[in-house]
Structure formats: structure tokens, C-alpha cells
Amino acid sequence: MKKPEILVAFLGLVLFACQSEKNDFGSEISSDASQILKGKTLFEQQCSTCHNFNEDAIGPNLSGLTRQVETQWIRDFIKNPGAAIDAKDPRAVELLAKYKTQMPGFPALSDQDIDALLSYMHTFETLPIPISGDTTSNLIPERVQDSGIRLELELFTQLPASDTVPPLAKMTKMEPIPGTPRLFINDQRIGLYEIENQKPVLFLNLKEKRPAMVSKPGWATGVGSFAFHPEFEKNGLFYTSHTEPGGTAPSDFGYTDSLSVFMQWVLTEWKAEDPRAKIFKGTDREILRIDNASQAHGMQELTFNPHAQKGDADFGLLYIGYGDGGTAEKRFAAISNHQGKGIYSSILRIDPAGTDGKNGKYGIPKINPFAGKSGLAGEVVAYGFRNPNRVFWDDKGNLHATDIGQHSIEEINRIEPGKFYGWPIREGTFVINPFGSFRTLYPLPADDAKIGVTYPLIQLEHDETVAVIGGYMVSEGLLKGKFVFGDVPSGRLFFVDLNESSSPVTQSWGVTFGGKEISMKTLVNHDRVDLKFGIDSDKKVYIMSKTEGKVYRIK
Structure with missing residues (x-):
């Protein structure tokens, strides 16, 4: 049968x-x-x-x-x-x-x-657990204190609507071309826009170039991220990640046949004929294709180390934040808990100009902790993340990542090469059973050190934030030297001094608009803010909301 x-x-x-x-x-x-x-x-x-x-x-x-x-x-x-x-x-x-x-x-x-x-x-007849009680509440008794800081916002730009219902536009990132004032932003449904005189001009229609691209279901599909090479002005190279349906093409990385492939994440290198052109014209090549078990937790981040100078070992190496692809929730915990043998739930680093990677289309940097080690994935810098959606450096050059948790804990991690950050057997500084209830956490055992987990620099419980997103270092004003981040759904805003101590204290801050204090939900006229951040060449920080597709500049 x-x-x-x-x-x-x-x-x-x-x-x-x-x-x-x-x-x-x-x-x-x-x-x-x-x-x-x-x-x-x-x-x-x-x-x-x-x-x-x-x-x-x-x-x-x-x-x-x-x-x-x-x-x-x-x-x-x-x-x-x-x-x-x-x-x-x-x-x-x-x-x-x-x-x-x-x-x-x-x-x-x-x-x-x-x-x-x-x-x-209707074929499932067992009644669900009543909506009352929460086995993971009040795990962290300390509450985030309001700093009292309120910063004025001004409307900077608005992306064209790419749908008729919220989110009207799906931006995730806004950053400049390194060393230039040219500012770019993505719409996950379309491609890349350049902001000229505060107006968006379509630079790359990725949907047109890649007809197989899909941007639904889910908030995280489509054009997930982009990054311009630090020498873009000379070589015209930049990179994008996007989603296509499962089975669109043979993948470079996959998993057990008993788990279906729902989507594929594709990393593409683009080479502009004229790096100064306002509309992309040039060539492209696929670098990497990875199978994903759901629409979630894929290739959410692409970035280069902004502190690396030409001649440094890290210069021109592409960092990739890749989550567990939903595999843990589908009870395939081993795909995430791979002990360095796989690429899921990891921060990856590749050399786009190299050829010794798995498919010959990229290189494995010799500085990677597992490079050249038999049975280990040379692409991996660190692993054990559910959804490392932002990878960033502080002003001292330390590498960090924000990691969206399951039901209880949101994390900011300071990244050390080769370390394991816990997922899916830890959520924050708590034990989680990847084959049991994700809503039940346990205290760390007495012999926890033998597991070898590196724990978060900052952890926040879900009564404070349910989906953490970074964030940039602020260069001026009341939050100078602080790292700002927030909660995706509610738009709640936080900051922290990453150099303060081994246990930095998180505080909240707020905004005013037109001289009046206002919540982000009121500002964007929706209960879901879909908060993101951006930065320009002058290091001014921006707040973005997918709901109406608007970008606000912090004055």
C-alpha cells in the first residue's frame, strides 16, 4: 500500500x-x-x-x-x-x-x-493544554529598567508597498556600501533598493533575476540579507541570500531523507560591470545552496568584518548566520546539535574567492577553527544557535550575535571560534529537552561544565522580549558607545554597554515623534511592529518597520 x-x-x-x-x-x-x-x-x-x-x-x-x-x-x-x-x-x-x-x-x-x-x-481529538500557567515564567527575576532616555525620530523614507496587507514591505537590513555614502535596503519580496535623496530606487530586482524565489509563507523568507564586499568600488562584488522551494535544484548541504525539504536557501555572488551604476547590470553565480526543513531559521545574515583591513586574515571573508531551519521543532535535534560536524545552527565564514569548499565555488579560510579537521565542517566559526539573525562587531572588534529563542529566553552571545552555544539542549542558562516540551526548562546540572556550553553574554526572558533583533553601536548622543537592539513583534527598544563587564546590564529606552513620546506600535499603527535597524555611512542609526515599510532616523 x-x-x-x-x-x-x-x-x-x-x-x-x-x-x-x-x-x-x-x-x-x-x-x-x-x-x-x-x-x-x-x-x-x-x-x-x-x-x-x-x-x-x-x-x-x-x-x-x-x-x-x-x-x-x-x-x-x-x-x-x-x-x-x-x-x-x-x-x-x-x-x-x-x-x-x-x-x-x-x-x-x-x-x-x-x-x-x-x-x-479535526482528525486530532485530544484536547489541548488549557491556556493557563506557564512552566517557564519568572526564570529571570530581574526586570529590565527604563533608562528614561527618549530619542526623537524623523521619517526618513518609505519603501514601495510590495503587498496590499501588512507587512506592506519586508525590509530586514539597511547598510551603506563600505567606504561610500551609498545606502542600500532590501525588500524580501523584491530585491535591493538604493536610497537616493531619501527616495528608494530599485537597484536589483532579484525576483526578476531568480523567478523561483519565494517570499512566503513566513516573515523570514525571500531576500534574507545582503552584503557588499569591502572593495566593491573596485571589484563590483556583493552577495545576497534568498529562498526557493525545496527541490528547486540539487543542494550542497542537506540532512536525513526522513525529513522533508520545505525550502532552500541560496547564496549568490553578483558582479556589477560598473560599481557606480544606479541599476545593476552584470553577472552572477550561485555559491551555495542549503536545504531547509521549514520556512524559518535559515540564512538570515550576511556580513563582512568592518574592522578588517586589507592584508588582515579576516579581510574579504563572508560571515553567514544560519539557524536550525526548524529541525529541532521537528524533533531532529541531531541536525542542530552536530558538534561541529554540520553547518546548521551556526555562524559560518567562507572565502568567496576560494575554491576548496564543498562544491568548489568558495573557499574555507584557514583561520576557521575546524578548517582541515577530518569529519568537521570547516565553514563553521561557532555553533549551537537557534536563529542567529544578526552578526555584528563591537567597537573593540569583538564578534557577537543575537539569537532568537524558542519559548523562554532571548540571547546576545559574544562569539569565540569553535565554541558551542547550547541549542538545542540549552536555552539561555537553562536545560531544555529537545525531545520533550519546549516550554519546560530545567536548572543546569552540577556537572554542567563537562558539556562545554558557552552561555550568553545577555539573556532576556519572554516577558521582556520574544524575538530579539540587533542593532548597531551608537556613535553619538545620549546612547553613544551603546549597542541598541529590540524586540521584533512589539518594537520595544533596549541598549547595553557591551564593554561594561562580563554581565552587562540591559536597559530600555523610548522614542518621541513630533516632539511627543510615542510607542512603536502607535507609530506604525499596528500591533506587530516588525522592528529592524539600519545604519548609514555617518554611523547614524535608523529604526525600520515592515508594517508600513517606513524607515525612521534617530535625530
Whole structure:
């Protein structure tokens, strides 16, 4: 019997058992086998990163939901959860309070799609854990104190809308070409814009160059990052990462056949014929292609060491932040916990001009800690990160990374070559069981040192921030010398002195606009801010929001 037929037969038995009992909810949901299979496919594509039927994940356990909640409520919530929250719906408000982030709406799903999702969900009859209590609350008793600092913002620019519903634009990064005032920003759905006289001008239409590129589902798909070579003005080289559907082309790095490939992350080198041109014209080549098990935690960062000078061992080497690809949540913890043998959950460093890498299209720098060591991945600088979405250097040249946690702890790590940073057996300074509940953490054991984990420089619990994002070093004003960062969903703003001590103290700060203090949610007119940061050649820091596609400059 083929696998789909086995699944249909199994689901049929489940449905027969379920239909033998009287249920208050879900009696109108179809049990058609083909619709269930369609719903399963939709669930894996659209929902599985945040939900499953075994336990709470980024969102709640959905097992038995259709038997406990009104079907129409579920329909409406899938389409537009923000409307339910705005209407103060008790269930929606309670979900937001527990999970600390608003589920994205799925207005593009048709009624027939939602019917199929409901049919699949209805095959799971166990009721979910009630929305009360949290086994991981108050792990860090110290609260972040408000510094009282308020900085004035001014509207700098706005990207063209690339969708009709928020987020209207999906920028993740804004940085200048090294050594020039030319300022660039990405829209994950489109490509790269140059900001000229505070207006965006499309420089590279990556979607046109790579028709296979996809920018949904998920907030992190599409053009994930970009980086200009430190000698771009001479060689015209720059780099982008983007997503394509799983199986688009043979990959350079993958994993066990028992875990499906949902997407692929692609690293591309572009060479401009004229580095001064305002619209890209030139050649390109694919450097690297990596399989990803979900739409999450992929190639979120590309960057060069800004402190490296020509002649330094680190000059011209490309750093890549690559997460676990959702593999831990799919219970394939070994892919993340690879002890240096793989490339997932790692900060990588490659030489784009080299040829001794796995596919001959890049080089492995000799300064990498595992370079030339049998059985180890020479590309890896450090590993054990769930989602190292920003890699950066402080003013003294120390390497750091922000790492988005699972349910409890957000991290800023000081990176040392060859070190293991804990994921997926640690979240912050707590033990996590990658085969148990991700919402349950435990204290470190007495013999923890033998595990060899390097712990965060800064850790914040989810009652402070649920998705950390850096951030730049501030060069002037009240926050001079401080590193600013924030919380992606809420837009809450923080700063820290990275040179303060071995345990820097995090404080919060706020903004004013038009002379009046304002929250980021009010400023962007949405409950989800989708916060990002940018910087220009004068080291002025910017705050960006995907919601309306606006960029604000700190005055």
C-alpha cells in the first residue's frame, strides 16, 4: 500500500472513532479523505513552523481544537487574528498574553483551503493544554529598567508597498556600501533598493533575476540579507541570500531523507560591470545552496568584518548566520546539535574567492577553527544557535550575535571560534529537552561544565522580549558607545554597554515623534511592529518597520 493510501486509511479509522462520540463543536466539518490530505499539505506549508498536535510550540498545541472551539471562530481567527484582538475577544487576548506574539493572518487562504485545514485538524481529538500557567515564567527575576532616555525620530523614507496587507514591505537590513555614502535596503519580496535623496530606487530586482524565489509563507523568507564586499568600488562584488522551494535544484548541504525539504536557501555572488551604476547590470553565480526543513531559521545574515583591513586574515571573508531551519521543532535535534560536524545552527565564514569548499565555488579560510579537521565542517566559526539573525562587531572588534529563542529566553552571545552555544539542549542558562516540551526548562546540572556550553553574554526572558533583533553601536548622543537592539513583534527598544563587564546590564529606552513620546506600535499603527535597524555611512542609526515599510532616523 502506498504512503498516501496508508494515511487515508489511518485518518479514516481516526474519524470513525471520533464520529462514534457526540461532540459539541466541529460536527459540520467534512471527513472527506481527499480534503483531509489537502489540509495536511496546507498545514505543513503554512502552519507547522508554529503549531503541532503534540504540545505547545511557538503557538498553541492544536490537537482537539476543532472539538473545543466554535468552527466559525477558528475560521475568522485564521483569516484575521488581529481583528479578534482589536475586538478584545477573550480567547484571542488570552492567546496573545500567553504566547507574547500575534499570529499572522492568512487572508489569501480561500474558504475551501480553510475547510481542508479544518478537516485535517479535526482528525486530532485530544484536547489541548488549557491556556493557563506557564512552566517557564519568572526564570529571570530581574526586570529590565527604563533608562528614561527618549530619542526623537524623523521619517526618513518609505519603501514601495510590495503587498496590499501588512507587512506592506519586508525590509530586514539597511547598510551603506563600505567606504561610500551609498545606502542600500532590501525588500524580501523584491530585491535591493538604493536610497537616493531619501527616495528608494530599485537597484536589483532579484525576483526578476531568480523567478523561483519565494517570499512566503513566513516573515523570514525571500531576500534574507545582503552584503557588499569591502572593495566593491573596485571589484563590483556583493552577495545576497534568498529562498526557493525545496527541490528547486540539487543542494550542497542537506540532512536525513526522513525529513522533508520545505525550502532552500541560496547564496549568490553578483558582479556589477560598473560599481557606480544606479541599476545593476552584470553577472552572477550561485555559491551555495542549503536545504531547509521549514520556512524559518535559515540564512538570515550576511556580513563582512568592518574592522578588517586589507592584508588582515579576516579581510574579504563572508560571515553567514544560519539557524536550525526548524529541525529541532521537528524533533531532529541531531541536525542542530552536530558538534561541529554540520553547518546548521551556526555562524559560518567562507572565502568567496576560494575554491576548496564543498562544491568548489568558495573557499574555507584557514583561520576557521575546524578548517582541515577530518569529519568537521570547516565553514563553521561557532555553533549551537537557534536563529542567529544578526552578526555584528563591537567597537573593540569583538564578534557577537543575537539569537532568537524558542519559548523562554532571548540571547546576545559574544562569539569565540569553535565554541558551542547550547541549542538545542540549552536555552539561555537553562536545560531544555529537545525531545520533550519546549516550554519546560530545567536548572543546569552540577556537572554542567563537562558539556562545554558557552552561555550568553545577555539573556532576556519572554516577558521582556520574544524575538530579539540587533542593532548597531551608537556613535553619538545620549546612547553613544551603546549597542541598541529590540524586540521584533512589539518594537520595544533596549541598549547595553557591551564593554561594561562580563554581565552587562540591559536597559530600555523610548522614542518621541513630533516632539511627543510615542510607542512603536502607535507609530506604525499596528500591533506587530516588525522592528529592524539600519545604519548609514555617518554611523547614524535608523529604526525600520515592515508594517508600513517606513524607515525612521534617530535625530
